[in-house]
Amino acid sequence: MSNSDAPTVEGTKTPTYNRLFNAPDADLTVRSSDGQLFRVHRRNLYEHTEGFPGEDITVNTDEEIVSLTESASTLELLFQFMYRQEQPDVRQLQSTELFDLAEAVEKYRVFPALQVCNMAMAAAVPVAPVTVLMYALRHNHPALCNAAASEVRGSGSVGIISLDEAFLGSWLAYCSVFKEALKNARQAPGLVVHKGGRKKCDTWKAFQLRMDGSIESLCRQDDIRFQETFAWLERLTDDCYQCYTRARQWRKVIVRSRREVQREFTSFL
Ligand SMILES: [Zn+2]
Numbered sequence: 001m002s003n004s005d006a007p008t009v010e011g012t013k014t015p016t017y018n019r020l021f022n023a024p025d026a027d028l029t030v031r032s033s034d035g036q037l038f039r040v041h042r043r044n045l046y047e048h049t050e051g052f053p054g055e056d057i058t059v060n061t062d063e064e065i066v067s068l069t070e071s072a073s074t075l076e077l078l079f080q081f082m083y084r085q086e087q088p089d090v091r092q093l094q095s096t097e098l099f100d101l102a103e104a105v106e107k108y109r110v111f112p113a114l115q116v117c118n119m120a121m122a123a124a125v126p127v128a129p130v131t132v133l134m135y136a137l138r139h140n141h142p143a144l145c146n147a148a149a150s151e152v153r154g155s156g157s158v159g160i161i162s163l164d165e166a167f168l169g170s171w172l173a174y175c176s177v178f179k180e181a182l183k184n185a186r187q188a189p190g191l192v193v194h195k196g197g198r199k200k201c202d203t204w205k206a207f208q209l210r211m212d213g214s215i216e217s218l219c220r221q222d223d224i225r226f227q228e229t230f231a232w233l234e235r236l237t238d239d240c241y242q243c244y245t246r247a248r249q250w251r252k253v254i255v256r257s258r259r260e261v262q263r264e265f266t267s268f269l
Contacts, residue, residue, distance in 0.1 A: 149265035
């Protein structure tokens, strides 16, 4: 969403100044990675950030220009959070714009934008869970990390192979525990012999059919929902004491499995 007329090509003698940030009384000029210049006030940067513009800068003391690695469109968004004016609606940004902004906000610790970017990244979990997971890990946002990790695991995304080596072992353990717990939950408990020595009856067949389709959601549900759902399923065994007994045993197995299924990714780090 750059407002520049044209991007500045590195090396040209007529740089483009950003139209929103071109203050005549500016005491600092910032150059974006694509060559656009922003004339801003050090005081605003100092008051709204932690150590902006950071350590990875190159300063040309003759021209008082600081070169940054962010693009003009990212800097234009970023600076809007450092001035007393209406702030950009980050919900309207394209995914890549948001991700670049969120990274810059964390890098320079732009306090007015930290929370809003974090919320926008949380909203992006369903569309880009791997990207959000990486961001959350890099910048230590545990709740966001767990939400994104669950989404990535559920989607079976192969993008996770780009996970930093330091996290890879944790990721594999997280997936393995989940898979094993679901497998255990799917195992119906041992037979309860019916009158006349019968191993099971039609009641069990109907119950098991329902259970087979419900195990994963039973394991993921919160406690109250789980109790409600299982109580409803259990009623299918009301007319057979042996099947009811076996259903209660299965419930115990699922309760144990749920704890493992619901373990959060950060508990493996
Ligand atoms: Zn029965």
